[in-house]
Amino acid sequence: MRSEFDTELETRLLRYAAIDSQSDAASPTSPSTEIQLDMSRLLVEELHAIGAQDVMLTDYGVVLATVPATVEGAPVMGWCAHVDTAPQFNATGVKPVVHRGYNGGDITFADAPDLKLSPENSPYLGQKQGEDIITASGLTLLGGDDKAGVAIAMTAARHLIENPQIKHGAIRLAFTPDEEIGRGVDTRLPADLGVDFAYTFDGGKPGEIEFETFSADGAVIKVVGVSAHPGFAKDKMVNALHLAAKIVMTLPQVTMTPETTDKLEGFIHVSEINGGSSECTITLILRDFEREGLAAKGDLLRQVCATVAATEPRAEITCEITPQYRNMRYWLENDMTPVELVRGAVAAVGLDPVSVPIRGGTDGSRLTEMGVPCPNVFTGMQEIHGPLEWISVQDMALATKVAIELAQRAAQ
Structure with a gap:
């Protein structure tokens, strides 16, 4: 009715x-x-x-x-x-x-x-x-x-x-x-x-x-590699996309993504990757119901970036985390x-x-x-x-x- x-x-x-x-x-x-x-x-x-x-x-x-x-x-x-x-x-x-x-x-x-x-x-x-x-x-x-x-x-x-x-x-x-x-x-x-x-x-x-x-932060990771002609790139090129892929794959894949969490579980979500082999950015969102859990996810993201950066000192990797809401x-x-x-x-x-x-x-x-x-x-x-x-x-x-x-x- x-x-x-x-x-x-x-x-x-x-x-x-x-x-x-x-x-x-x-x-x-x-x-x-x-x-x-x-x-x-x-x-x-x-x-x-x-x-x-x-x-x-x-x-x-x-x-x-x-x-x-x-x-x-x-x-x-x-x-x-x-x-x-x-x-x-x-x-x-x-x-x-x-x-x-x-x-x-x-x-x-x-x-x-x-x-x-x-x-x-x-x-x-x-x-x-x-x-x-x-x-x-x-x-x-x-x-x-x-x-x-x-x-x-x-x-x-x-x-x-x-x-x-x-x-x-x-x-x-x-x-x-x-x-x-x-x-x-x-x-x-x-x-x-x-x-x-x-x-x-x-x-x-x-x-x-x-x-x-949720409490929410946004993150942007910028990866700057070394550009070189692909035909003459041996020992010269540092591919920013390869490093970005390492960062994404080093993050937890089965315990901390939107598709693997529910109820009161938080996540790190890779929402976008833009750029090319010389430079790219990864855009992410971080979510958790508690401040401490959100901070821990930010720390984890920074640690992953630092770990990947240590494997290639010629690259520059920065991670900026911005508060969104609580x-x-x-x-x-x-x-x-x-x-x-x-x-x-x-x-x-x-x-x-x-x-x-x-x-x-x-x-x-x-x-x-x-x-x-x-x-x-x-x-x-x-x-x-x-x-x-x-x-x-x-x-x-x-x-x-x-x-x-x-x-x-x-x-x-």
């Missing part, structure tokens, strides 16, 4: 998903891509249209707005979602498709006939019979991560503005760029947002509330009030609150570290960052109800 929010959520997600807004970690600009601002500018127009106040697009690419309070004295709450889509898979020319009243079988894709989505490769789909499922057309990701979160926040905000009899404090909306590349939270955002606490709508199954994330649990465990508030809201809409550590991070990780407590709330998104990505409209409606319930509970 469709709820009062289903049509609006579906319409918004279809509209947002069709806008190209992929971020780019290689870009030095902020936002990293100009196309993200196409989405941001649309949201500015829509926020004005629904009657939001203080609407602005900051010079660092964040859309901010206020849903005005209907009661005095309530804490100021933030709702956050990100407009960018992941760079890991094609996100250009997304064509969202609605599979209305899902029949429980295989979902096929018009632009990729050999691709199949089913309860066999996405078990949660088996619970969605009769619901309205949105996918892409097979050649791209959908971008529900996190345009579903944007649709949820916009729909809940519109509902509160049009129903002033609902008692709630001021709610600040923030739609950020570059979350997928770890650059979504500018240092100016906490002050500009101006909230007591916030929530990102960037999670998965209904009922999930996340307050524990486990929000370190701060939230000191005051779980925002977590308990959303747990109550989830239960009030008939769901069982579930909290599991995220094998990833959110803008809330950085906001929490910067003094704005910010747990993560479900949206319904599934199989993200790939062509099988899907979401149930009815799951999005549940998240919208949670947001509205949150607003009322905070006012109490």
